[in-house]
Amino acid sequence: MTPQPSPLPQSPRPQPDPAAGAAVKAADRAHVFHSWSAQDLIDPPAVAGAEGSYFWDYDGRRYLDFSSGLVFTNIGYQHPKVVAAIQEQAAKLVTFAPAFAVEARAEAARLIAERTPGDLDKIFFTNGGADAVEHAVRMARLHTGRPKVLSAYRSYHGGTHQAVNLTGDPRRWPSDQGAAGAVRFWAPFLYRSRFYAETEEQECARALEHLEATIAFEGPATIAAIILETIPGTAGVMAPPPGYLAGVRELCDRHGIVFVLDEVMAGFGRTGEWFAADLFGVVPDLMTFAKGVNSGYVPLGGVAISGEIAETFGKRPYPGGLTYSGHPLACAAAVATINLMAEEGIVDHARRMGAEVVGPGLRALAERHPSVGEVRGTGMFWALELVRDRETREPLTPYNASGEANAPMAAFAAAAKAGGLWPFVNMNRTHVVPPCTATEAELKEGLAVLDTALAVADEHTA
Numbered sequence: 372m373t374p375q376p377s378p379l380p381q382s383p384r385p386q387p388d389p390a391a392g393a394a395v396k397a398a399d400r401a402h403v404f405h406s407w408s409a410q411d412l413i414d415p416p417a418v419a420g421a422e423g424s425y426f427w428d429y430d431g432r433r434y435l436d437f438s439s440g441l442v443f444t445n446i447g448y449q450h451p452k453v454v455a456a457i458q459e460q461a462a463k464l465v466t467f468a469p470a471f472a473v474e475a476r477a478e479a480a481r482l483i484a485e486r487t488p489g490d491l492d493k494i495f496f497t498n499g500g501a502d503a504v505e506h507a508v509r510m511a512r513l514h515t516g517r518p519k520v521l522s523a524y525r526s527y528h529g530g531t532h533q534a535v536n537l538t539g540d541p542r543r544w545p546s547d548q549g550a551a552g553a554v555r556f557w558a559p560f561l562y563r564s565r566f567y568a569e570t571e572e573q574e575c576a577r578a579l580e581h582l583e584a585t586i587a588f589e590g591p592a593t594i595a596a597i598i599l600e601t602i603p604g605t606a607g608v609m610a611p612p613p614g615y616l617a618g619v620r621e622l623c624d625r626h627g628i629v630f631v632l633d634e635v636m637a638g639f640g641r642t643g644e645w646f647a648a649d650l651f652g653v654v655p656d657l658m659t660f661a662k663g664v665n666s667g668y669v670p671l672g673g674v675a676i677s678g679e680i681a682e683t684f685g686k687r688p689y690p691g692g693l694t695y696s697g698h699p700l701a702c703a704a705a706v707a708t709i710n711l712m713a714e715e716g717i718v719d720h721a722r723r724m725g726a727e728v729v730g731p732g733l734r735a736l737a738e739r740h741p742s743v744g745e746v747r748g749t750g751m752f753w754a755l756e757l758v759r760d761r762e763t764r765e766p767l768t769p770y771n772a773s774g775e776a777n778a779p780m781a782a783f784a785a786a787a788k789a790g791g792l793w794p795f796v797n798m799n800r801t802h803v804v805p806p807c808t809a810t811e812a813e814l815k816e817g818l819a820v821l822d823t824a825l826a827v828a829d830e831h832t833a
Contacts, residue, residue, distance in 0.1 A: 436806070468694075
């Protein structure tokens with residue numbers, strides 16, 4: 372019998388405490404500087420608690436979280452086994468320098484290496500996904516002795532300097548001093564094809580032809596790495612067509628380029644596999660991870676390294692490190708997370724719920740709502756492309772819209788929140804990324820709220 376995620380404690384009914392919430396909000400507004408925000412224009416909700424797939428505020432409003440935080444609470448909030456593991460590690464050895472062998476660090480690395488594809492058996496720990504990308508790029512450059520790194524326009528690789536300069540979305544623009552050697556190209560996305568393709572086969576072939584030409588014109592001997600999100604996350608959950616990643620792998624092999632897959636968002640069960648690379652049968656040279664490795668309970672990321680690249684630094688020191696690399700609390704959380712995911716069949720659960728509940732439910736919504744241009748995804752990793760006109764595929768809001776131009780998406784998000792659903796909204800899309808432990812009943816609850824919110828989006832269609 373297929374194991375099932377253990378039922379988490381029933382979320383307590385939130386007890387309103389507006390005065391406490393007001394105090395939290397006042398301290399936040401006085402002292403906390405928030406990311407990606409105009410500080411005077413935001414109103415951060417004050418969170419009183421969370422459990423499983425839900426969180427609640429101090430006014431007693433409870434939300435089903437279809438964003439998994441920032442797509443990281445793969446096992447839901449406050450899983451008792453992980454909370455206990457953190458407490459036990461804190462009592463045993465709360466912190467220790469990274470140059471030493473520590474049980475939690477070694478066991479976390481072993482469990483990750485058991486699940487990574489191919490020979491990605493060495494694990495370099497970081498504090499999160501962005502610095503994992505930074506170190507993967509550094510490793511590739513040192514391994515090859517080359518300066519350039521190619522990345523896709525529709526991508527997000529992190530907010531640190533090198534990572535954001537490899538990113539394709541507009542968050543790069545204010546910091547676009549052009550970290551040396553960053554080169555972008557178009558990856559495949561049939562719904563908004565840059566290659567005038569009409570089929571997945573055409574999109575794949577033309578995207579690979581475009582990448583091959585980019586390599587040729589940039590000079591193969593100058594390119595250290597190509598980095599791709601296996602399935603782009605923030606940019607829209609666009610799975611590459613069959614054969615594309617294998618084609619990139621072949622181009623990298625032909626030209627001695629390091630192939631880096633960014634699995635920060637897609638990894639650890641999100642796609643219904645341990646890693647999205649497993650869906651495509653492709654083994655990169657380096658793989659970055661974070662988020663779901665311990666569901667964000669304590670900050671942790673890392674780079675999984677192939678044997679060949681690890682050998683480069685066998686006798687030659689690797690010039691990089693972090694004070695908190697492999698922090699014992701973070702690693703203990705990772706050990707507990709990976710073990711319970713295996714014991715409780717959470718990866719299989721995500722795959723099955725995606726195939727049997729989320730995918731069919733979203734496609735049914737698309738049939739009823741003219742604002743839905745496309746449904747795409749797998750496991751617990753989905754997106755709805757919202758449009759004004761299905762025929763022209765005009766986005767519901769313009770690219771990178773703000774203010775009044777973004778009003779239709781803002782109205783959609785407000786309707787979802789009013790119905791008790793916390794959505795993940797980016798540009799003209801809503802991403803459906805609940806915890807991988809979400810039950811069928813919770814998923815159907817969320818789909819029902821989306822049904823109501825999409826009616827608001829429909830008001831803005833042609």
